[in-house]
Amino acid sequence: MESDFPPLKNDLLLRAARGEETERAPVWVMRQAGRYLPEFREVRAQHGFFEVCRTPALATEVTLQPIRRYAGLLDAAIIFSDILVVPQAMGMEVEMNPGPFFPAPLDTPADVARLRTHVDVQKELGYVFAAIAQTRRALEGAVPLIGFCGAPWTLFSYMVEGGGSRTYQKAKSWLFMYPEESKALLSLIADVCADFLVGQVKAGAQLLQVFDSWAGELAPHHFQEFALPPLQHIAASVRSKLEAEGIAPVPMTLFPKGTNSQLVLIAERGGYDVVGIDWCIEPAEARRQVGGLVALQGNMDPNVLYGGRAAVEREVKRMCESFKGGRAPKGWIANLGHGITPGVDPEDLRWFFECVHKYSKA
Template structure:
């Protein structure tokens, strides 16, 4: 483990551990990205995955929102992509501008094309280098978040060959080939475990697992094809860190759209924080989790286009709904999904300012 500068702002980590905080820590998913002119400037000269694979570039774009919103944002999230795991498994992924797989998995026979063993240090060491470089460059201003995609979400991309409105191919696999699907999901989870452990060793102070397509599954299929493999990741990361004598870090699961399973996730998933989309009332989520986990979320990202009056009104409402017994406790303020490219950076600044104002105890 590298020696890093002492952390000056531990608000995020305290909230993730379930503590009462003076206000809610705040960051946003896709914080380093296309809504920032400084990111678009870097992107002009570099392909997307080139930025991911070049630690100096990944560090620069990770730091851009921290510089712009210094004192307002409480975490950095490393610039990378969930699809680096399929790449590590041996699949080609292009970004033009949406992700696409020239050679997707069409039948279970195609699983043989994947690497049987994945050395994450060899295949994904560039992410670890970027994390260490970024952690040093942050100089303790805010914690650094590492992440990966969830097995079901990654499986869906690998089978569909990109994004999909119906997930017809991926779901057909689950229903036609349930045993082969579960074996592949477990393999993906194993790579994710090693990847996340490597990120902690490199300097990540909190981890997040993105199950972006969790809500595309019926509740019983979520419990069969998503939940066990997300649970496998939480348990695997914690046991591997403990076995190596490395202090545990909080782990967040964002299972977008799986609001019907919040109580199950709080009870049995093994995660410290659950991310919420905007389709559930925060106070209801509070009741469902019964204090077993911290919560993160959950403003509709499109409110960032709604003007300052609407944005302030909704942040105030969200804050009141998240407060437990009138206090800000075990809550990390965020959007209910990633920030979209057309947002005015000054409107995001206003979001941060409103969170500071209305979440304060």
Template structure:
């Protein structure tokens, strides 16, 4: 049954727009902060729900996805400046006709071994029919947030999704996907573009459903050399930003900020800032904040980039690192185009109280007039 999209006037007014302003490069009184994977396995309340519900069952059940999305907002009330819908990047391969299991990591029982296997994919993907449950969860969550913070929608980048679809899960050698791109480069590019077109449809639908910012996760960008990134990932990332913006304008939908997180591709920061078409670039922890600022030359906002492992190190380590990163981004006296975050998703077994301390430290050291 098609999702009934709400009128934008149906949503409660937004009370905290720090994230949206920072994502567009505006100066804010402090840095907005959120955490990749903030809704999930490090929280005891999430683990309680997951005892009786399988991972993709939660994703496909709007009531459960809404509950999980709201858990960190409730726990850290007043400290988080964004929510991100609870879902997974691998819903796109599922929509394209592939089976994906989570046990505990992602597993594809029938991966794409050769280009001939592409025939197993759906030739036409009705994203609304296959992923309408994500749209329902977004609409429900946006209503339930009551304007407290903006809601982020997302998708995986084509290269990262392509990698999973071929490797059949995580990999240490990337033998199968490297075989594809070097042995079958044109077939690889054709499949990457097919994935990109599904991403565009999915992201536009998320805005129609109520998402207020979109993030594209190229979590495996760092597995490509600069040359191969330019040939196999960058074109699809530009395709997504260009066509999402065109579609939003044509359908008279809000022009939401777009964020790209190309993990491990710090060599591409300057060129991505120049021409990829995103408002914000996410950073992993392997680049110095001041160097990232220098590379992008103020053309985009930045997001990141504390090593998630610091959250295992206790309060002194967290505070010292936040203070150093805030100084590196030059935010003393207010923030200009910086969204505080980790350099990748929060890890299991982090103490939620230490997560709270991280958020409190960002508030303290990025606040206008702070000389702490």
């Protein structure tokens, strides 16, 4: 229950996610707890990646690291975890060395029989819930806490490819050769994701984000056939399950990277409160297309953070002015157009936050 946690002092993110116009844009960045921070690298030097994910005290510590470093500049914390905990919960082995590797990927639909048909998320992923509750208390209401999961298509890709991919040959071959079996697997993943997100809200998450990092790899008609229905199912299922338990809904964000041609469809039919955009569309154009259907989040190219502070300031100013343009000048959330990368100087990220505070004021 919310009454079990300290009262929230900064609700800027939640107001923007509800589509309200705010005095300035709330700001956070994807992967803000990660390898670019020396304090994170110190933790990782002593502990394996999934060990950190599975140990609530460690997950809490690394979640709080950017909040402490950028005190007063960040408007959200996002729980330290990984999208691949869902395939693990479904019975797949995942290693991180240094990128994700599945020793036994799903080569054919017959391999789906190896997966758990019903996943008890409390049993398999309770460590994430424990980390969320512990982090909520440790935040002392400073900022909201975001929970998340990977999207079914993105998780499907990892599970079939056995790791990251440049071509997605195996995953796409499944869609072409085994369309119905692919839809069944995507639906199975979606059910686990929905239960996982509900558990995160019950544990204390105040906003949810679904990461569809590989959505842009699909042709528009394949996105509509394979990726969108399970995304819609997650949004509807999370809300209905929370309502059934008498729990107030929380805002939900979808980040479907690379799907700018699908933006109107996603805004109209996706079922999410916020849609994250990458840097390949102008915010003003995105806002013009979606009108007041959803709040927007994004969208600076993460590589700008390597370009020097003058470039960061110039691009943040440009981004903010563009978000203020277009139709329906309501809620928007400043972020990068994808996750921060490991080589960024933490002080350059601080400058990004400071520039957002300066240039996003209403």
